[in-house]
Amino acid sequence: MIYSLCLVLFILGLYCVLTKKNLIKIIVGLVIMDNAVNLFFVLLGYRTNGTVPIITNDAEKSMIMQHSVDPIPQALVLTSIVISLGILALMVSLAIRLYEKYGTFDITKIRKLKG
């Protein structure tokens, strides 16, 4: 059930990318897709009544395996969040550049004006 709601969020972002004609809406749809995929990865690694994978004193050193959540998806998602910030900076700079050249954010008009 929770995985299906995560998939619904991903499909909303995909629908936004495929149907909208405004460039900013396409960029926002990509960001929603990024967030949905990151949430899905962390949901896969959750253990019921699990604890944070941080060792605080020596007594926990041997017992952390029994009740901690999965640390590997957290490492992968950390990388993915920072990369999506870099992608957003590049996309927005390209959108600003296109607006200064064509005067509009509408992608149908950008195809018609040549040169």
Added chain:
Amino acid sequence: MKGMSQIVKVIAELVKDFIILFGIYIILNGHLSPGGGFAGGVIIAASYILITLAFGRERAMKELSEKGSHILDNFGVLLFWAVAVLGWLIPGQAFFSNFIQRFAPGSPYNILTSGIILVCNIAIGIKVGASLFSVFTALAHFESPLKGDDEE
């Protein structure tokens, strides 16, 4: 880019140093508590963005010029890569191995432990902070040919 009203300027003047201090704390304790290089670097960049928004672009350029932010950015990446290659050059260790931890291990739960993790956190923090500030400055300074003056 113009600044904001007097109240915002006074508060930003007081608060900006504490934000940088908090960012440095999160970078240095990256191997003991949640946080790490990326979060701390973005927080340090946020402090300089606060100065840009509150005082205008000239004051932020006096604190950290464009050339300075580019130099810091490249220095962060070079430090990260140099630590990796140093592991390969030392005889007997592999590329990117934690050679500091093997030769001089600290005691756990301190700051001065875990060798290469501390150095890499600092390098990543410097890199992310400087590059996000330079991107924000470039976005704020972009001149528009249609309007003919500075964008705000």
Added chain:
Amino acid sequence: MIEFIILLLLIFMIVGALFVIEMDNLLSTAVVMGTIGFGLSVAFLFLGAPDLAIVEIVVDVISLIILIRATINRDIKEKAEESTSMISRIPLLVIVVIFFIFTYNVFQHLPAFGNPSFAGNPLAPSNIYLKDGLSKTGASNIVAAIILDFRAYDTLGEATVLFTSIIGALSVLRLFTRKRKEEEDK
């Protein structure tokens, strides 16, 4: 209990995404994007990932600033002729429904929520990282030990990707101001 809270947060994010899709004003869509990142950060806190919650909230604030900078003086509403093409959206809806059905069938084979596959297997990589993390690296934060010692090569690749995208953004934004300064000098 935690499952119910995650469900509520997901419904909050889906409602926010629906607002973003249907809104006319571009500045308002950039502002509503902040709520999706906020809901995601609170969900990471409840799922036992405080590292990710800190990184996600600060990245969401920076991306909100960047999006508002792109839309603040260019407040263009979407054109009216888009809403009349309802018939042409039907093939897209068919594709999306088929995608949903196939992926839902795949999700039936995943392990149940709250019972991951590494739990009973003492040889899984996650269990080995949790057992030997402190003694082999000296770091108490196992996630930091993974990204900077056990899998440090991935972090080097990610630093390179971030570096490249920032250089790309800077070179796209600065071409015009230098040409214009040269024309003014002549």
